[in-house]
Amino acid sequence: xxxxxxxxxxxxxxxxxxxxxxxxxxxxxxxxxxxxxxxxxxxxxxxxxxxxxxxxxxxxxxxxxxxxxxxxxxxxxxxxxxxxxxxxxxxxxxxxxxxxxxxxxxxxxxxxxxxxxxxxxxxxxxxxxxxxxxxxxxxxxxxxxxxxxxxxxxxxxxxxxxxxxxx
Numbered sequence: 303x304x305x306x307x308x309x310x311x312x313x314x315x316x317x318x319x320x321x322x323x324x325x326x327x328x329x330x331x332x333x334x335x336x337x338x339x340x341x342x343x344x345x346x347x348x349x350x351x352x353x354x355x356x357x358x359x360x361x362x363x364x365x366x367x368x369x370x371x372x373x374x375x376x377x378x379x380x381x382x383x384x385x386x387x388x389x390x391x392x393x394x395x396x397x398x399x400x401x402x403x404x405x406x407x408x409x410x411x412x413x414x415x416x417x418x419x420x421x422x423x424x425x426x427x428x429x430x431x432x433x434x435x436x437x438x439x440x441x442x443x444x445x446x447x448x449x450x451x452x453x454x455x456x457x458x459x460x461x462x463x464x465x466x467x468x469x
Contacts (some may be wrong), residue, residue, distance in 0.1 A: 305444045307455065308344075308351060308396070308409040308425070310369060311417050313337040313360040313435040320384065325359050325387060336435040336463040337365050343461055344437065349373055349409075353401060356411035357386035363410025366411040383437035386412045391420040392451075399448040408447070424450070425457040 313333030331381070354375055356366035366380055383397050389412055401408060414432060421429050421438040433437055440455035 303406060303444065304441055305401050305447070305450075306407040306439065306441045306458070307450070308349065308352075308407075308412040308440075309408055309432065310340075310365065310415050311432045311436045312357070312362040312365040312411060313340075313368070315434075325327045326359050327359075328389070328448060329361055331363070332369070333365070333434065337368035340435050340437060340461070340463060341369040343467070344369065345373045345458065349439070350407060351409040352407045353381065354379070354400070354406040354409045354411065355381045355383055355397060355401070358384050358388070358415060359387050359413070360380040362386070362411050362413065363412050363419055366409075369409075369411070375431045375434050375458060386410070388413050389416045391416055391423050394420050396452045398450055401447050404445075415469075423461075424453065424455045427457050427460070428453060429460060432460075433462040433464070436460070 313329050313336050315327045354366055356362050358457035370377055385393055385397050416434045425440050438460050439458040441458055442453045442455040
């Protein structure tokens with residue numbers, strides 16, 4: 303079965319309050335502006351994730367909500383996973399492996415450097431950095447999400463706020 307994975311890095315966050323714990327940092331103005339724009343780009347590409355899983359960090363949850371709103375994904379179905387906060391590729395793969403196999407199109411909202419490392423590992427494409435609010439969409443024929451760890455995925459697209467709009 304063809305399974306699609308979309309990796310979404312959280313939008314630009316604020317460093318205004320130096321006393322705030324990293325986990326609790328909100329999006330800044332640019333992040334609040336970029337996420338809906340990227341959501342509309344996803345919608346234009348026909349993105350229809352059956353599940354959105356997000357880090358529970360404030361900036362990731364907010365990004366996932368803004369994207370979900372733009373693509374018509376029900377906000378009450380957003381799934382928060384604490385394990386995705388600053389997760390390594392292996393930790394992200396473990397979160398994906400425990401998702402129900404009835405979901406064939408999953409979006410994962412998380413953090414760098416793990417997100418970029420996972421994109422490179424799964425696609426083999428030399429992406430140096432997934433910028434804030436960047437999106438890497440890929441696809442592979444897999445019987446289940448547990449098989450993703452050993453799979454090679456086809457890159458569908460790599461998009462980010464400063465990239466030219468897709469035609």
